[in-house]
Structures are given as C-alpha cells and as structure tokens.
Amino acid sequence: MxxxxxxxxxxxxxxxxxxxxxxxxxxxxxxxxxxxxxxxxxxxxxxxxxxxxxxxxxxxxxxxxxxxxxxxxxxxxxxxxxxxxxxxxxxxxxxxxxxxxxxxxxxxxxxxxxxxxxxxxxxxxxxxxxxxxxRFRRKDTVSKLEYHLRLFRSSENLLRAMKFCDLISHSLERVVKPNVALLRECGLGDCDIAKLCISRPRMITANPELVQAMVTCAEDIGVPRGSVMFRHALHAVASVGKEEILLGCPAKVEYLRNTFRWTDAEVAIAVSKAPAVLTKAKESLQRRSKFLICELGLEPAHIAYRPAMLMYSLEGRIRPRHYVIKFLKENGLLKCDPSYYTVFKESEKTFKKKFIHPHKEAAPNLEKDYDAACKGEEPTNFRFT
Known part of the structure; x- marks a missing residue:
C-alpha cells in the first residue's frame, strides 16, 4: 500500500x-x-x-x-x-x-x-x-465510499447519485445504514434500493424518522410493502415536500380526489398503479382532468384504472392523437371505435402505423397535420381531400 x-x-x-x-x-x-x-x-x-x-x-x-x-x-x-x-x-x-x-x-x-x-x-x-x-479530504472517505459502492453496485451509479447529494457527508451508522435496513424490511433488494436512490438519495440520507414517514405515506396511499410498485411509490413520495410527507400526503391525495372526481378507493387504485401521479403539478393535473373528462367524456373511474394517461404529454401526445381519431371518425375512416387509452399508450411508430399510414390515399395531409399538432401548432381542423 x-x-x-x-x-x-x-x-x-x-x-x-x-x-x-x-x-x-x-x-x-x-x-x-x-x-x-x-x-x-x-x-x-x-x-x-x-x-x-x-x-x-x-x-x-x-x-x-x-x-x-x-x-x-x-x-x-x-x-x-x-x-x-x-x-x-x-x-x-x-x-x-x-x-x-x-x-x-x-x-x-x-x-x-x-x-x-x-x-x-x-x-x-x-x-x-x-x-x-x-468531504474528499476526510479520513473516512474511503471506508464510506466502499460501503456506497457495494450498495449502488457500480461507480457510475454512485457518481450519478452524488450529483444530487453528497452521500459521504452523512453518518453511516446513525443515518444511512438504519435507512437501508428499513428499505430492506419493506421488501426492497439492494438493486431496488440502488435504482431508487440514484435520483432520490435522500431516501438513505434523510433523518430516519422522515424516511419512516415516507414509507408510511406510501402505504397510506394504497401501495403495500413488498408490492412491485412500492419502490415507485417511495420515489414519488420522496418528491413531495417534507411538511406534506410528515402529514401523510393528504393535500395531494385530496387534490386528486377533487380534481378527477374520484372516490377514496379510486384514488388508491390510481396511485398504486401510477405513483408518479403524486409528482405532477396541480395545474397540469387540472388541465388533464378538464380535457379527459369534459372534452373526451371519459368516466372518472375509467381514468382511475388507467392512470398512465395522466403521465403522457397533453399538448405533445394526447391532444394531437385525439385530433386524428376525431378526424377519422368524422370522415368514416374508422372501422371500429378504439379506446382512448389504447390510442394514447401506443408508441409513436405504432400509432402512425395503425391510425395514419392506412389512410394516406384518402387523407394525404393527415400525417403532416398530426406532426404539426405534436409541435404545438394546433390546427383548427385536419384537411381532408
């Protein structure tokens, strides 16, 4: 040496x-x-x-x-x-x-x-x-990094997490290890903990009482420990402010309930399926609710069971695809009426293959209009020649 x-x-x-x-x-x-x-x-x-x-x-x-x-x-x-x-x-x-x-x-x-x-x-x-x-010049730098390297499984993962938080400034014995032990008790393996903490290192560096509150909050919104979605629920909860976490995230849950006209059970279903909905800004959720419920006429329960729709871009994906489906319906080009969830979830390539390319002869401007709508150039109507 x-x-x-x-x-x-x-x-x-x-x-x-x-x-x-x-x-x-x-x-x-x-x-x-x-x-x-x-x-x-x-x-x-x-x-x-x-x-x-x-x-x-x-x-x-x-x-x-x-x-x-x-x-x-x-x-x-x-x-x-x-x-x-x-x-x-x-x-x-x-x-x-x-x-x-x-x-x-x-x-x-x-x-x-x-x-x-x-x-x-x-x-x-x-x-x-x-x-x-x-912290680089501290005597315990090497020993702390040795522990974190084992936890994050690679130096690249560790350095990515270090961009968000100086991991080695926190006590291993009083903070990091107790938090890691709690996450393991929740059913997360080291691989899950690494994935969670790369972008949310506070899950292992925050006061253990706050991390316990995050776990409780994730459970309270309907995502049980040990479930596949629990890591995603913790990731979403970790994005919420400290004060709301300590109160059990009631404000955001209440906002979801009122905005989408959900029952308590429907809120729990939506959050358990897509925990990241908790991270969406209120104004963004309000605009999605207005469009999906008021303009498209979707039932609140339908959205609750398919909350992935709330994660897609309203202006760059949902509206433009709605324009295409509406145009095809008005011009008798659809043999069947597809669900909007199917329409929204398709990849860009698959969506065009299913709903645009088959109609190139009947509607030669459809793809051009759709691409323009995706860029924010909202057309008053799609041309049909």
Whole structure:
C-alpha cells in the first residue's frame, strides 16, 4: 500500500511537472512570493487559484493560518495531476478552502490510493473530488465510499447519485445504514434500493424518522410493502415536500380526489398503479382532468384504472392523437371505435402505423397535420381531400 501511494504521488507530481511552461499550472508553480512582503491569501486565491474576487474574500477568512503558497501549490498540482481543469479546481477550492492546507503526502495521496484500490479510475476520482468537495479530504472517505459502492453496485451509479447529494457527508451508522435496513424490511433488494436512490438519495440520507414517514405515506396511499410498485411509490413520495410527507400526503391525495372526481378507493387504485401521479403539478393535473373528462367524456373511474394517461404529454401526445381519431371518425375512416387509452399508450411508430399510414390515399395531409399538432401548432381542423 505504501509503495502504491508513493507511486501515485510521484506520478501525479511528475504529470504536473511535465506541463507546458505556458500553462496556468506552470505559472502557478513559478509564482514568486517575497518573504519580506508576506503572503496575501486573498490575492493568491484570486490570481492563482482562479476564484472570483468575492469567492476569494470569503474563502480567505477560512485560511487565517496560511502563511505560504508552498502547500497550496502542491495541492493544486495534485488536483491537476488527477485531471481537474483549472475551473474545476477553483470550484473545489471555493467549496472547501481548507483543502489547500491538506498534506498531499499524508492525506490526499493515501485517499487516492485507497479509492484506486476500490476500482475507481483516475477520471472517476477526479469527478468524485469535484462532487464531494470538503468531504474528499476526510479520513473516512474511503471506508464510506466502499460501503456506497457495494450498495449502488457500480461507480457510475454512485457518481450519478452524488450529483444530487453528497452521500459521504452523512453518518453511516446513525443515518444511512438504519435507512437501508428499513428499505430492506419493506421488501426492497439492494438493486431496488440502488435504482431508487440514484435520483432520490435522500431516501438513505434523510433523518430516519422522515424516511419512516415516507414509507408510511406510501402505504397510506394504497401501495403495500413488498408490492412491485412500492419502490415507485417511495420515489414519488420522496418528491413531495417534507411538511406534506410528515402529514401523510393528504393535500395531494385530496387534490386528486377533487380534481378527477374520484372516490377514496379510486384514488388508491390510481396511485398504486401510477405513483408518479403524486409528482405532477396541480395545474397540469387540472388541465388533464378538464380535457379527459369534459372534452373526451371519459368516466372518472375509467381514468382511475388507467392512470398512465395522466403521465403522457397533453399538448405533445394526447391532444394531437385525439385530433386524428376525431378526424377519422368524422370522415368514416374508422372501422371500429378504439379506446382512448389504447390510442394514447401506443408508441409513436405504432400509432402512425395503425391510425395514419392506412389512410394516406384518402387523407394525404393527415400525417403532416398530426406532426404539426405534436409541435404545438394546433390546427383548427385536419384537411381532408
């Protein structure tokens, strides 16, 4: 391990030394500071690290003991050796100014060596340094990432989750592991947990009491633990505000009930089949209700049992396809009356194959009009020649 760490450090430093004399890094390392004039931290952060003047002022307050550019120069060279651009390094320093005081040999190089041992590539470590910010230099970084790598099943999944949340800033023992244990009790396997947490990492980083409230909320809206849809229900619930979660999501459920004229049982059916309906904006739901119930004449119960209709784009999919079906009916081109659910759920290719292409001779402009409607160019009527 010691030889590996030494070789990594040597490689990174040799990479930086091989930098072109005209590069920012070479200029960075050749800055001369006169002992007689002292070391101006703020100016160094601005002129050498690339921080804005405002960032430099703020960051300098966290570096009262920094008296020389020697260690900061070594840190910046180390980051450059990892592959971070000047802008990326500046962003990292702005988030964690004290990184400039970290020892490359005793702190940063061992962490990079440990991450390499876990299978992370150099580019992945560079991305991690940008995402983890002030946590990257912590001694427990490697052990925490080892746990998360096992949980997320790949470094790519882990880094995708890190875009939404600094996972390694949360306690494994007090927060993450209790939440993971709860999710497993709900019937989710590690693969399901990984899929859930890639875009909703708060499911394992939030206070365990809040995560328990999310589980309860998912159950209360009619999705039982252990069901195929439970992960999707948790994903939807995790998108709702904290205050509403703690209250059991009553406001959104009540809104669905009133907007679509559903009974309690129908709300439960709709949410259990399509939990993501909870994430839809109220105005979006209102427009869908008006169109599906008032214009198309669909029964509320029909929609409740087919809530996927609420997930499709109203302007880019539902309306244009309605125009096509209406046109075909008015002109006697339909042999049978298809259900709107079938019409809306078909892929674009299948929809055209079933409802547009067979009528090219009778209605040569139908596809053109449909494509225009999908782009928002709502026609007053479809031409028939």
């Amino acid at each position: 010691l030889r590996l760490r030494s070789s990594i450090l040597a490689h990174l430093l040799s990479s930086s030394q091989a930098t072109s004399p005209a590069s920012p890094l070479h200029r960075l390392l050749s800055v001369a500071i006169s002992p007689s004039t002292g070391f101006a931290v703020e100016n160094y952060l601005f002129s050498t690290c690339g921080l804005t003047r405002a960032q430099a002022v703020k960051a300098s307050r966290k570096l009262p003991r920094l008296k020389s550019p020697a260690n900061p120069d070594a840190v910046l060279a180390f980051l450059a050796g990892l592959g971070l651009s000047g802008a990326d390094a500046a962003a990292v320093v702005a988030k964690d100014p004290q990184l400039l005081c970290a020892s490359v040999e005793r702190t940063l190089a061992p962490i990079v060596a440990g991450l390499s041992d876990l299978g992370l590539s150099r580019s992945e470590i560079a991305r991690l340094a940008s995402l983890a910010a002030h």
